[in-house]
Amino acid sequence: xxxxxxPARPSAAPWPATREAGFERLNRFLPRAGTRYAQSRNFDRGxxxxxxxxxxxPYLRHGLLEEPDxxxxxxARHGREAAAKFVxxxxxxxxxxxxxxxxxxxxxxxxxxxxxxxxxxRATAPLDRALTAAEQGQTGIPAFDHWAQExxxxxxxxxxxxxxxxxxxxxxxxxxxxxGADWFLRQLMDGDPASNTLGWRWVAGLHTRGKTYxxxxxxxxxFTDGRLDPGxxxxxxxxxxxxxxxxxxxxxxxxxxxxxPLAEAWLVTDEFCGSxxxxxxxxxLGLACDEQLAAARGERAASFSAAALGQAxxxxxxxxxxxxxxxxxxxxxxxxxxxxxxxxxxxxxxxVAQQLDQLEAALAARGRRLVRWTRAHDARAWPHARRxxxxxxxxxxxxxxxxxxxxxGGA
Ligand SMILES: Cc1cc2nc3c(=O)[nH]c(=O)nc-3n(C[C@H](O)[C@H](O)[C@H](O)COP(=O)(O)OP(=O)(O)OC[C@H]3O[C@@H](n4cnc5c(N)ncnc54)[C@H](O)[C@@H]3O)c2cc1C
Numbered sequence: 001x002x003x004x005x006x007p008a009r010p011s012a013a014p015w016p017a018t019r020e021a022g023f024e025r026l027n028r029f030l031p032r033a034g035t036r037y038a039q040s041r042n043f044d045r046g047x048x049x050x051x052x053x054x055x056x057x058p059y060l061r062h063g064l065l066e067e068p069d070x071x072x073x074x075x076a077r078h079g080r081e082a083a084a085k086f087v088x089x090x091x092x093x094x095x096x097x098x099x100x101x102x103x104x105x106x107x108x109x110x111x112x113x114x115x116x117x118x119x120x121x122r123a124t125a126p127l128d129r130a131l132t133a134a135e136q137g138q139t140g141i142p143a144f145d146h147w148a149q150e151x152x153x154x155x156x157x158x159x160x161x162x163x164x165x166x167x168x169x170x171x172x173x174x175x176x177x178x179x180g181a182d183w184f185l186r187q188l189m190d191g192d193p194a195s196n197t198l199g200w201r202w203v204a205g206l207h208t209r210g211k212t213y214x215x216x217x218x219x220x221x222x223f224t225d226g227r228l229d230p231g232x233x234x235x236x237x238x239x240x241x242x243x244x245x246x247x248x249x250x251x252x253x254x255x256x257x258x259x260x261p262l263a264e265a266w267l268v269t270d271e272f273c274g275s276x277x278x279x280x281x282x283x284x285l286g287l288a289c290d291e292q293l294a295a296a297r298g299e300r301a302a303s304f305s306a307a308a309l310g311q312a313x314x315x316x317x318x319x320x321x322x323x324x325x326x327x328x329x330x331x332x333x334x335x336x337x338x339x340x341x342x343x344x345x346x347x348x349x350x351x352v353a354q355q356l357d358q359l360e361a362a363l364a365a366r367g368r369r370l371v372r373w374t375r376a377h378d379a380r381a382w383p384h385a386r387r388x389x390x391x392x393x394x395x396x397x398x399x400x401x402x403x404x405x406x407x408x409g410g411a
Contacts, residue, residue: 015058015155015189015300017307019274022059026070029054034078038085044158044224047150053158054086057190060093062308063272063345067094067377068403075400087396093195095392097378098385100194101253101348103246110178110197117176127175134173135183143220143228144168155189155300160223164230166203167215171235177204187298189305193350205240208388212238248386254346254372256379258406263371267344267359269352270305273312285335285342286313286323287359290351294325327359331366339368346372377403 040052059065074083133139137148147165169180181200185191205212265283286309310319324330360370384392
């Protein structure tokens with residue numbers, strides 16, 4: 001290993017968690033979203049200088065912006081051909097979510113593995129020390145330590161840095177991949193049960209089975225403009241990890257709609273903090289991420305989610321009495337009275353899905369109903385996300401046609 005380094009703590013610029021701030025970021029990025037993105041997106045220029053990419057992921061993750069909000073302006077500006085690379089990347093998110101919806105067992109399996117690895121960590125001092133060094137950016141691998149500190153300080157990492165970081169975690173440091181994924185999920189402002197778990201599985205050779213991602217020193221030096229050097233001791237090979245094959249289920253989604261229906265009460269989760277029916281007289285209640293995830297969440301990730309949820313539930317006003325950390329808390333509130341049906345966007349996997357199932361059962365026991373809806377874009381795209389990305393990629397032109405037809409003033 002090279003000598004331990006003390007990288008300068010990267011700066012943490014503010015990321016307002018509103019739909020307006022998402023559109024402002026999109027508008028600033030728009031001129032760079034065509035061929036320039038295709039040519040330079042792999043360059044990690046460091047915190048505060050990630051201009052080769054959009055940095056829209058926290059907004060997309062929380063539903064402050066949805067895929068059509070981002071795809072349509074980029075295509076209108078650059079045309080489909082020049083925008084193709086950016087469009088593909090946005091569809092990777094759709095793909096991973098669709099794939100996870102077909103394989104919810106993978107999320108369950110991941111949860112059990114995190115628990116087992118955490119128990120093993122508690123019982124094994126050297127493992128705990130190695131994990132703590134990795135999480136605090138004190139491994140002695142300068143580039144890796146820099147990314148750990150950048151993530152702690154900013155809540156964001158460039159895609160290439162995530163790939164290098166995960167690869168070094170798994171193949172050089174030989175740490176359990178699920179604990180790396182768990183740490184990312186708690187630190188990233190865009191921490192997403194599908195993209196994160198499957199991003200780590202992809203690096204480890206578990207998603208495209210047998211195909212791993214190996215971080216190489218020359219590649220890191222090149223795509224950080226020589227700014228970051230991992231030193232000479234990175235793993236030279238990346239043998240795929242092994243796991244039981246994923247179990248696929250038949251996709252069964254609640255009814256699809258592109259416009260959320262007006263309802264007497266609407267439940268907001270941290271997955272969908274954006275387009276809701278015009279508030280009118282309807283009540284909005286918020287359910288925050290589950291307590292287990294909240295327990296060790298990074299400050300940047302936690303505050304982005306809380307702000308996104310708060311402004312969705314009660315725009316411009318205090319939302320503290322309308323956002324609940326647990327289903328029991330929500331149901332024991334006076335605001336849980338006076339309505340029969342609570343409507344929400346459905347999420348078929350991850351912590352929100354577990355909370356929705358719990359809430360549905362508790363409401364049913366009271367003779368009331370949780371009514372779930374699927375976003376039209378997901379309902380159209382997800383059936384093509386059963387296997388590899390290519391199955392969805394070949395449908396992208398047809399999916400874009402539909403989005404363009406549905407857009408205000410569309411064909
Ligand atoms: C190990 C690992 C963990 C990851 N964890 C997450 C995560 O928790 N949440 C998350 O949103 N993304 C995750 N990604 C995917 C990707 O790194 C981020 O989406 C991207 O870096 C976000 O930055 P951006 O908005 O500037 O991306 P841009 O390059 O500007 O892309 C635009 C949008 O496309 C989507 N996107 C781009 N690349 C990917 C990808 N490879 N997979 C899925 N969606 C993509 C994102 O929504 C992104 O905002 C992970 C990737 C890896 C390798």
